[in-house]
Amino acid sequence: MxxxxxxxxxxxxxxxxxxxxxxxxxxxAWRVPGPDSRVSIPVFVLHRVLPGEATEYIISPDRLKKLVRELNRRGFTPVSLGQLHAALHDRGPLPRKPAMITFDDAYLDMYVHALPVLRKHGWPAVFFAPTGKMSDPPAERVVWGDGPDPRAMQWPELIALKEAGMEIGSHAWTHINLAKALPETVNAELETSRREIAERIGVAPMALAYPGGRHSREVRRAAAEAGYRLGFLSGGGPIPLGVEDLYALPRVHVPGYADPAAIVSALPENVWR
Ligand SMILES: [Zn+2]
Known part of the structure; x- marks a missing residue:
């Protein structure tokens, strides 16, 4: 040459x-959005993760893999609960396309089928646990709810999730309808769950996901008084930056039979100014 x-x-x-x-x-790059930016943060909510027939609340491990690969392919960056709180409460910096994956109910199938996918593709997630359903071996697992094989995780699995870089949030204590419960019951549900997670996981949970998404003004106030800083609903779409009530944060429901690419491409495009 x-x-x-x-x-x-x-x-x-x-x-x-x-x-x-x-x-x-x-x-x-992470940056603080300017006043004319239009930024939203999708917080996906999933439930059961099982091979076989998909339903509204059961996604296959393969389709979960498609979701995280699609997020990676389109340049989404996972944010933690602390980073989300900083962005919503204190105008903290965000990546260009922030996102979060969450799981409600802490069933064993999430540990078995979701954790390997999340680890392989670099997506830390938040697991909201109804702590009254968590037991310790050698006691039997709690079986609750419906659907196939509804065995709950036990504490060692939640601890292993935390050690694998996942976050543990509260899904209250016994998964009751908080909006219909007496005030003292609501307080007990929120405080017990928070204390149990703090003791077992070593970190007091920053966030609560209302069981069934059911809440009220009183429930939201009780969540704040119990020490939670974020409260999540079960649906409603991505969180717009500038959202007023940090105790009524919408999430993006992912039906188990939906095409992950369609869900991700339906998200609004962020505008940074
Ligand atoms: Zn639930």
């Missing part, structure tokens, strides 16, 4: 490398 050609080749490679690095920085 002539020296001139060699020079051109080297210059070309350098330019490509610089452009690639620039694109990568732009893609992963």
């Amino acid at each position: 002539k020296p001139a050609a060699r020079f051109l080749l080297a210059a070309g490679i350098t330019l490509l490398a610089l452009a690639g690095a620039g694109y990568w920085r732009w893609r992963v």
Whole structure:
């Protein structure tokens, strides 16, 4: 190769490398959205993860894999509960396309089928546990709710999730309808669950997901008084930045039979200014 050609080749490679690095920085940079930005954060909510027939609340491990791969392919970045709270409460920085994956109910199938997928594809998730359903071996697992094989996780599995980089939130204590419960029952549900998670996991949970998404003004106030800083509903779409009530945060329900690519592509495009 002539020296001139060699020079051109080297210059070309350098330019490509610089452009690639620039694109990568732009893609992963965290920043504070300006006042004219339109940014929303999808917090996906999933329930059972089981191979076999998909339903509204059962997603197959394969389809969960498609969801996380789609999020990666489209440049979404996972955010933690702390980062979400900082963004919503204190205008903290966010990645260009923030997202969060959450699971309600803490069934054993999530540990068996969701954890390997999340680890492999680099997606930490939040598991909201109804702590009254969590037992300790050698006691039998609690079996509750309906659907196939409804065995609850036990505490060692929740601890293993935490050690694998996942976050544990509260799904109250016994999974009752908080909106219909007496005030003292609501307080006991929220305080017991929070204390149990703090004692077992070593971190007091920052967030609560209302069982069945059912809440009221009194329940939201009780959540704040019990020390939670975020309260999640069961649906309603992505969280718009600037949302008023941090105790009524919507989530994106993922039906088990839906096409993950369609769900992700239906999300509003963030506008950064
Ligand atoms: Zn639930």
